[in-house]
Amino acid sequence: MPAGLRGERVTLRPLEAADVPRLVEIAAEPEVARWWREVTEEDLLAKIGPDADVLAFAVEHDGEVIGLAEASEENEPDYRHAGIDLFLGTAWQGRGLGPDTVRTLARHLVRDRGHHRLTIDPAAANERAVHSYEKVGFKRVGVLRRYERGADGTWQDGLLLDLLAEELD
Ligand SMILES: CC(C)(COP(=O)(O)OP(=O)(O)OC[C@H]1O[C@@H](n2cnc3c(N)ncnc32)[C@H](O)[C@@H]1OP(=O)(O)O)[C@@H](O)C(=O)NCCC(=O)NCCS
Known part of the structure; x- marks a missing residue:
């Protein structure tokens, strides 16, 4: 794990226990909770370490x-790729920091971890997220029908986007 990944205006630093209470607060903001499942301290602590x-x-x-970014790696050799997920606090949304975060993590996954393909799968209704990932170069693959259960208990469509290593600037 690198010490820190530098973007243009953001730095991605390996998650530490000391970050957890603030991130739980951010995740509870309505503009974040609307698009992310509930985040507990326990969930976040489980994401720390090798x-x-x-x-x-x-x-x-x-x-x-200001937020959390994460990557899940599929390491089965014939299907190797990594999926990205993130949230930023309400006060920092809409300022280009999301694309900066995604681009920085994508570069790390391609250049340092050797991935040739990345995916991201926001709710299909999350047009802001889709637009901001397209700015990084992600392309729409298609709708994942009734992909995830929303807070109201109903199944909601997702949108799968992917990006190939050579499409990343
Ligand atoms: C999604 C998220 C990461 C995007 O990052 P961001 O820094 O806010 O993104 P941007 O600054 O690029 O702003 C969003 C872009 O979408 C546009 N946009 C906003 N609402 C939109 C809508 N309803 N439809 C289409 N585009 C929209 C904005 O105009 C802006 O584009 P522009 O720069 O071309 O004007 C961030 O908003 C966030 O964390 N949201 C809450 C949690 C979340 O949704 N996470 C994603 C889970 S996959």
């Missing part, structure tokens, strides 16, 4: 923790 299922990073901007 045995975790994901590579998790605290996203920093101007020295402050």
Whole structure:
């Protein structure tokens, strides 16, 4: 795990226990909770360390923790790829920091971890997220019908986007 991944305006630093209370607060903001399943301290603590299922990073901007970014790697050799997920606090949304975060993590996954293909799968209704990932170069693959259960208990469509290594600037 690298010490920190530098983007243009964000730094991604391996998640630490000290980040967890602030990230739980951010995840509970209505504009984040609307698009992310509930996040508990326990969930986040399980993402820390070498045995975790994901590579998790605290996203920093101007020295402050503003969100979480993570990657899940599929390491079965014939299907190797990595999936990205993230949230930023409400105050930092809509300022280009999401694309900066995704681009920075994507570069790490391609250049340092050798992935040739990345995926991201926001809710199909999350047009802001889709638009911001397209700015990084992700392309729409198609709708994942009734892919995830929403807070109201109903199944919601997802949208699968992917990006090939050579499409990343
Ligand atoms: C999704 C998220 C990561 C995007 O990052 P961001 O920094 O806010 O993204 P941007 O600054 O690029 O702004 C969003 C873009 O979408 C556009 N946009 C906003 N609402 C939109 C809508 N309803 N339809 C289409 N485009 C929209 C904005 O105009 C902007 O594009 P522009 O720069 O071309 O004007 C961030 O908003 C976030 O964390 N949201 C809450 C949690 C979440 O949805 N996570 C994603 C889970 S997959």
